Amino acid sequence: MAGEVVILCCGFFVFVLALLAAFYVFSIYNGLISLRNNIEKAWANIDVLLKQRTDLIPNLVETVKGYMKYEKGTLEEITRLRTSMMSATTPGEKALASEGISAALKTIFAVAENYPKLEASQNFLKLQEQLSAIENQIADRREFYNDSVMLFNTRIHSVPDTIFASMMGLKDKEYFKVAEEDKKIVQVKMDEDTPKASEFEAKAPEPAAKAETKAKPEPKAKSGEAKK
Numbered sequence: 001m002a003g004e005v006v007i008l009c010c011g012f013f014v015f016v017l018a019l020l021a022a023f024y025v026f027s028i029y030n031g032l033i034s035l036r037n038n039i040e041k042a043w044a045n046i047d048v049l050l051k052q053r054t055d056l057i058p059n060l061v062e063t064v065k066g067y068m069k070y071e072k073g074t075l076e077e078i079t080r081l082r083t084s085m086m087s088a089t090t091p092g093e094k095a096l097a098s099e100g101i102s103a104a105l106k107t108i109f110a111v112a113e114n115y116p117k118l119e120a121s122q123n124f125l126k127l128q129e130q131l132s133a134i135e136n137q138i139a140d141r142r143e144f145y146n147d148s149v150m151l152f153n154t155r156i157h158s159v160p161d162t163i164f165a166s167m168m169g170l171k172d173k174e175y176f177k178v179a180e181e182d183k184k185i186v187q188v189k190m191d192e193d194t195p196k197a198s199e200f201e202a203k204a205p206e207p208a209a210k211a212e213t214k215a216k217p218e219p220k221a222k223s224g225e226a227k228k
Contacts (some may be wrong), residue, residue, distance in 0.1 A: 028164050035152040036207060039173050042145040043091065046138060046176060050085065053134045057082045057101070060127045064108060067118035071111055078104035091176045098138070099178045105131055142176050149173045 061075050068075065081104060085097035109128060112118050121123075153172045156165035 002212075025164070028161055029168070032155065032161065032165060032168065032170060035148065035155060036170065036173075038146045038223075039145065042141065042148050045177070046141045046145055047094075049138050049141065050094060050132055053101065053131060053138070054082055056127060056131055056134075060105075060108070060131065063121065063124050063127060064112070064118060067121075068108075068111065071108075072144050074104065074107055074111065078108065091174045094178075095176045095178050102135060105135070118137055146175050146177060151174050172195045 002009050025063055057078060061079060064071075065075055078101060081100040085094060085101065088094040088097050112124070112128075155161050156172070
C-alpha cells in the first residue's frame with residue numbers, strides 16, 4: 001500500500017514537472033512568434049507610408065517643374081530615387097532609397113523659397129503638407145520598427161531562446177536604417193551655377209520713361225551755323 005502511494009506521488013510530481021516544462025516551451029515559442037508578428041506588422045505600416053509618398057512624387061515633380069526650370073538635376077534625382085524605392089525589396093534597400101527621397105524633398109522645399117509664385121501655388125502647398133506629414137509618420141514608425149527588431153534579434157541569441165529559435169528557423173531581422181558608410185550616397189544638393197528666379201526678377205528691364213531720361217543730350221549748334 002505504501003509503495004503504491006509513493007508511486008502515485010512520484011507520478012503526480014512528474015506530471016506537474018511535464019506540465020511546467022510544456023508551459024515554459026509554449027511560452028518561449030509564443031513569445032518569439034509574437035515578436036516576429038510585431039515586426040511584420042510594424043514593417044507593413046512603414047511600407048504603406050513609403051508607397052503613399054512614392055505615389056505623391058510624380059505629382060510634386062509635375063507641379064514644380066513648371067517653376068523650377070533651373071533645378072532639372074534635383075528633379076531628375078528624386079525621380080531616380082523613386083524608381084529605386086519601387087524596385088527595392090529588403091528593409092535596408094528601402095531605407096537607402098527612403099533617405100535619399102527625404103533629402104531630395106528637403107532640397108526641393110528649400111529651393112522653393114526662391115520661387116514666390118511656386119510657394120503661392122495651392123497645389124504645391126497641399127503636396128508639401130501631405131509629404132511632410134508622411135515624413136514625420138515614417139520617422140515615428142521607423143523607431144518603433146527598429147526597437148522591435150532589436151528586441152527580437154536579442155531574444156533569438158539568448159539562452160535558452162536561441163535553441164528554440166534555431167529549431168524554428170528564425171534568423172536576425174534587418175533594421176530599417178542606412179549604414180554609416182552609405183549615408184554619403186544619399187546626400188542631395190540643389191543644382192549649382194544655375195540662376196534663381198529672384199535674380200531674374202532683379203534684372204527686369206527698366207520702364208521706357210526712365211530709359212528716356214538717361215538719353216544723351218544732342219550737341220549744341222556752333223555759333224557760325226546759328227548766324228546763318
